[in-house]
Amino acid sequence: MQYVITAVGPDHRGLADPIVHCVTQLGGNIAEIQMYDHDEASVFSMLTRVELDPANDASLRQSIAEISARTGLSIRTWMPRRLDRKPRLAICCTLRTETPRAVLAAIKSGEIAAEAAALISNRQTCRGLAEEFDVPWHDIGRPDGSADDERMIDICDELGVDYVILARYMRILPPSSCWKYAGGRIINLHHGLLPSFPGMRPYHDAHAARMLTYGATCHFIVPELDAGNQIINQTTFTVAPGTSRDEIIRRGEQQNEPACLVEGVRRVVDREVALHFNRVVALKV
Template sequence: MQAVITAVGADNRGLADPIVHTVTDLGANIAEIQMYDHDEERVFSMLTRVEVPESRYQELCEAMELVAQQTGLAIRTWSPDIRDRKPRIAICVTYRKETPLAVLNGIREGLIPAEASVIISNRKACRTIAEEYNVPWREVGSADGSPDDQELIALCDEFKVDYVVLARYMRVLPAASCWQYAGGRIINLHHGLLPGFPGMRPYHDAYASRMLTFGATCHFIVPELDAGNQIINQRTFSVSPGTPLEEVIERGQTENEPACLVEGVRRAVSGEVQLHFNKVVAIRSRV
């Protein structure tokens, strides 16, 4: 089975060796290694993807816990090959309710084969959604909405989350947080077509360019790279010349963005697509 090991911690010598030696001693085949040193912050980050006999997966997890104790690294061992349960997702939100509602409805209707474990937010605006769907609610934002990124990751660990879904979560995750759940575990919705319209105002930018087709992009978050190159799904809609910008935004937010995210999350959690060497790879098509 496939296993993804992420390691993040204070930069030092010899941090990669114990991980590599441990997985090879267990008979695992290394399929991918990525390492990065944040020189200014003195942070070491590493992702290792391996193929390991299913009978030895638990042994691998325990061995990585020992390596974490020895090195001081924050190490997470995870497998996308989940067989005995549905994948658990954390839904991160800020203000807009349409996208988290779409994901929760997709789960309820059986379209998304997953379990919503927790809703995390840096604002209070979407709390009623958690109450309506009986999903645990956690806030990580200060009075001005500035999030505690370490607490967000800690909550994902607490709820044993497999995938983090940024459903119009209007904060940028720092690289260190992205590395903690690297390997195709963080799914983001961008409310514009990438790579053409990045940034915070893609509707306005596309409208200023006299576009008549607008869209949204669901993609994996990748640390240290420009967001949007790891596209899972894109969805577009067209408008007639002269359509007011407000109408374009309304249609995009209420119809297009939710549908785009639901399909993207479905593809990821069902195992149709995965991330390998920072590229989206089709594993199997929908039956």
């Protein structure tokens, strides 16, 4: 069975060794390991992907809990493939309703074989979707519109979330949140084609460049790196010369973006693709 172990906390010596020794003493095989020291912030981050006999599951979790208590690290142990239940998704959104609605509808129809564990937002705009689809609603917004990032992680931990879906969630996650759910657990929808149009206004940028093809990108969020080799799915649409920018944005937001995200999430949930060493790899060929 494969496990992904992530650890984040105050930086000091000897943090990686206990986790590595725990895995090897249980007969596990380390398939991937990444470490990063945020020197200015004195924060240590680590991801370890291991193969371990599931008979040692309880021993692993007990040892990891002891290491966490001893070192002060925030450690998570996640199984990418479980046979006892469907993957649980936390869908995060801000103002636009089209993409979160599409994911919720795809879950309801069975197109995405997962469970919607929560709808999380820093605004109230999408609250009606939670009521419509009978999904727990969690408001993590502050009065100034910013988001309580630690509360988001707490909610996902409490609900046993497998994947965090950023469905036009217009806030940048801090590196600590990305590391806590690293290993291909955070899926983002960018409303432009990467790497060509990475900014906050990709439709405007593409229109200013006189493009006739527009698109959206579904990709894994990777700590410390921009989306490059982490693309899960891209969809495009072509417009006639002279098409107004407003019409292009309307088609993109209402039709193309939802379809792009749904297919990307489906590919991950169905284990067609996964993230390994910050690259998307095909699990089904």
